[in-house]
Amino acid sequence: MTRRTGRRPGNPDTRESILDAARAAFAERGFDAAPIRGIAAAAGVDPALVHHYFGSKDQLFLAAMNFPVDPGEMLPRVLAGDRDGVGERLVRTFLSIWDSPAGSAGVALLRSAVSNEWTARLLREFITTQVLRRVLDQLDVAPAELPLRGSLVATQLIGLAMIRHVVRMEPVASADPETLVAAIGPTIQRYVTGELPA
Amino acid sequence: MTRRTGRRPGNPDTRESILDAARAAFAERGFDAAPIRGIAAAAGVDPALVHHYFGSKDQLFLAAMNFPVDPGEMLPRVLAGDRDGVGERLVRTFLSIWDSPAGSAGVALLRSAVSNEWTARLLREFITTQVLRRVLDQLDVAPAELPLRGSLVATQLIGLAMIRHVVRMEPVASADPETLVAAIGPTIQRYVTGELPA
Incomplete structure (x- = not known):
């Protein structure tokens, strides 16, 4: 198996699970009150993986919204x-x-x-x-x-x-x-x- | 048969046919260019009936948009x-x-x-x-x-x-x-x- 490279690393299913969990958490609790840890738990992954895939919580939100600019x-x-x-x-x-x-x-x-x-x-x-x-x-x-x-x-x-x-x-x-x-x-x-x- | 009274006279199917035809005509040709005659023809009714049901062309537009105020x-x-x-x-x-x-x-x-x-x-x-x-x-x-x-x-x-x-x-x-x-x-x-x- 080779390691993926490029802008969207990681297993696509895992990424989508994290994004779904982030959208639900940000909508339900608000951005400030939704912890990365809770999003990771809802997606069934380690919090470190969320940071690895998306960087900061701000960048996770951008990805979750499919927002075209930062x-x-x-x-x-x-x-x-x-x-x-x-x-x-x-x-x-x-x-x-x-x-x-x-x-x-x-x-x-x-x-x-x-x-x-x-x-x-x-x-x-x-x-x-x-x-x-x-x-x-x-x-x-x-x-x-x-x-x-x-x-x-x-x-x-x-x-x-x-x-x-x-x-x-x-x-x-x-x-x-x-x-x-x-x-x-x-x-x-x-x-x-x-x-x-x- | 008794004559209907109240705010919405006429056969409901006929009214809806006229409103559908009006929506299509106003969207396709614009309000100014869409003649009552053409709307009546598309709905299969006499133009006089459109005036009888809805009054003016402005009022027909209000009814077609289901707009709450005039x-x-x-x-x-x-x-x-x-x-x-x-x-x-x-x-x-x-x-x-x-x-x-x-x-x-x-x-x-x-x-x-x-x-x-x-x-x-x-x-x-x-x-x-x-x-x-x-x-x-x-x-x-x-x-x-x-x-x-x-x-x-x-x-x-x-x-x-x-x-x-x-x-x-x-x-x-x-x-x-x-x-x-x-x-x-x-x-x-x-x-x-x-x-x-x-």
Whole structure:
């Protein structure tokens, strides 16, 4: 027997068992409260094998969601630079991912979240722990305001994805990305750094 | 035989045939280009019967979408009053419908639109011809800007519905409506009456 190499090492059945257990645990208990040890036990494997296959818990979540990009790599680049430009940079980056071949994974994820309560929970956990927490932590937002700012940002971005890629309403569906950056960037900027209702 | 009375007169099979034909025609040709005559022909009935059952073409569309409120009655009230308050009034009205028992019809419609291309087309036609056209016509917006303003409004409102009622991310999911009116109203206001990218 030769050892497998490449991006997806290990027995495919074992990998899938771990991913199934991770999806169930993250949806049921939430990302923070679901221990790797419990996921490993549910999949019938040693916790070390989970780390061996997937690396960190964040990366396990990415794999479980079949998520096309790693927010942990992408977001620091978006957040670098002047604070007043973060709204435009977020919209530009969001569009570049959704307009790429990876966007079809996003549409599939939206479809699944809308029809399936468990996927909706996973998506909520994912947006909160993998995206918004990183954005807002790094931007020095008051912790008490973080959830409202984050979920307001989510309303505008998920709606942009819905209208551009699912409902496909013109002219947003085929608008030049920079037109949308100019139109929607200020909204995101206000949700992230502007004044909030009490 | 006694004549039927009440809100839904006529033979149920005939009504359903007409609604099926209307959904197909509105999705395929668009609301404006789909004639009542063609819908009647597809359903195998006289055009007069379509008018008798459903009244106007707008009302036929409402019935075909199983839409819980009539934008033709609701919107003039929203649009009355000062132009600077239209963003807040739109968000307030939108929330009052989605937070009412009628909101479950909206969630069902979103679910269907996300998984079914035909419903997505119907929803797009509906938003464009029954909602946005009325909003923006009455507000004296430059006709060339109407589609972009309208679809920007749609991004924010459909995203609000998704996060509050489908993904249910907190605190937006259970926020007091007036908190959301204060936070999101200015976004809608800017999309409707503010400056747009060239």
